[in-house]
Amino acid sequence: MFSHDIIKKRILVVGANGMLGQRSIKFFARQENVQILGCSIEPEFVFDNIDYVSCDLSKRESIKKIVYDFYPDIIINAAAYTNVDKSELDRELAWKVNVKGVEYLAETCRVIDAHLIHISTDYIFDGTKGPYSETATPNPLGYYGRTKLASENALKISGSINTILRTNVLYGAADSRPDFVRWVINSIRIKNNIRIVTDQINNPTFVDDLVQAISKVIEFGKQGIYNIGGKEFLSRYDFTLKIAEYFNLDKNLITPIETKELNQPAPRPLKSGLLILKAETELGYHPHSILESLALMKRELNL
Numbered sequence: 001m002f003s004h005d006i007i008k009k010r011i012l013v014v015g016a017n018g019m020l021g022q023r024s025i026k027f028f029a030r031q032e033n034v035q036i037l038g039c040s041i042e043p044e045f046v047f048d049n050i051d052y053v054s055c056d057l058s059k060r061e062s063i064k065k066i067v068y069d070f071y072p073d074i075i076i077n078a079a080a081y082t083n084v085d086k087s088e089l090d091r092e093l094a095w096k097v098n099v100k101g102v103e104y105l106a107e108t109c110r111v112i113d114a115h116l117i118h119i120s121t122d123y124i125f126d127g128t129k130g131p132y133s134e135t136a137t138p139n140p141l142g143y144y145g146r147t148k149l150a151s152e153n154a155l156k157i158s159g160s161i162n163t164i165l166r167t168n169v170l171y172g173a174a175d176s177r178p179d180f181v182r183w184v185i186n187s188i189r190i191k192n193n194i195r196i197v198t199d200q201i202n203n204p205t206f207v208d209d210l211v212q213a214i215s216k217v218i219e220f221g222k223q224g225i226y227n228i229g230g231k232e233f234l235s236r237y238d239f240t241l242k243i244a245e246y247f248n249l250d251k252n253l254i255t256p257i258e259t260k261e262l263n264q265p266a267p268r269p270l271k272s273g274l275l276i277l278k279a280e281t282e283l284g285y286h287p288h289s290i291l292e293s294l295a296l297m298k299r300e301l302n303l
């Protein structure tokens with residue numbers, strides 16, 4: 001099905017239409033000696049100059065066919081059932097995508113000795129003692145967090161070559177995937193009042209920094225668990241103020257609230273975030289500051 005150039009490293013990006021998937025494709029497509037294939041659940045791909053196949057991660061045969069046809073050296077799993085609140089209700093599907101799908105990928109990787117790079121989350125923690133190191137004890141509050149923790153555990157016993165990158169609050173410039181930053185800008189520019197929580201603390205992650213970490217994992221062949229986050233730990237409210245300040249938005253339209261006022265189906269970890277020392281020292285990971293990231297987004301998207 002695919003022609004192979006044996007000199008090139010073959011990278012399969014699963015979830016290629018998502019925020020991380022798109023940015024990974026954009027980055028690796030520019031690298032020399034890389035042959036890239038995107039796959040995701042949607043029939044159409046956002047990029048027309050990149051090889052793409054539609055796939056359903058929750059279907060074992062669909063995954064086996066793509067992996068054995070393309071025979072990748074590396075699989076980046078950027079696909080997931082990411083809607084935290086819907087995961088509470090749509091439990092069967094969330095588990096199929098987030099756990100069974102990862103098991104299928106690991107199974108195929110084990111057979112062909114491909115390296116699986118999987119993305120996890122700080123939602124595996126309860127948010128009482130953050131920020132968390134890689135060795136902290138997980139205790140997910142909601143079903144999404146339970147699926148992601150189960151995906152990590154599935155990988156641990158899979159016998160595959162794998163790396164788990166845990167991240168939190170992704171933002172960045174993926175096309176047609178408006179992120180938190182653009183939501184804030186767009187809402188305030190049309191004079192909508194936005195209510196933002198003051199009691200959720202994280203270190204928001206510029207998605208291109210996560211791509212940088214993936215690239216380092218590949219370069220150094222690192223396995224195990226790494227936390228990938230931003231430099232700054234702050235509340236979502238303070239993050240929003242930084243965005244407003246940088247883009248010269250009316251801060252009076254930002255109302256501070258507490259998480260409990262939102263009555264969301266899934267409980268959120270509050271004092272959370274991820275310590276990144278291990279990634280800094282072992283991968284040479286250097287995230288941008290929030291202001292640097294906003295400047296990059298502004299330039300790329302003309303915000």
Ligand SMILES: NC(=O)c1ccc[n+]([C@@H]2O[C@H](COP(=O)([O-])OP(=O)(O)OC[C@H]3O[C@@H](n4cnc5c(N)ncnc54)[C@H](OP(=O)(O)O)[C@@H]3O)[C@@H](O)[C@H]2O)c1
Nearest residue numbers: 015017018019020041056057079080082119121167169170
């Ligand atoms: N975003 C965050 O703040 C955040 C924080 C911590 C960890 N993470 C983790 O980081 C990773 C990437 O997140 P993201 O924000 O880039 O996610 P995203 O934008 O929601 O992208 C996920 C992609 O996977 C696709 N997908 C869903 N079900 C699939 C299936 N059965 N088969 C194949 N593809 C499927 C989605 O398609 P549809 O959109 O059409 O369903 C979408 O294209 C995920 O593992 C997520 O859990 C994200």
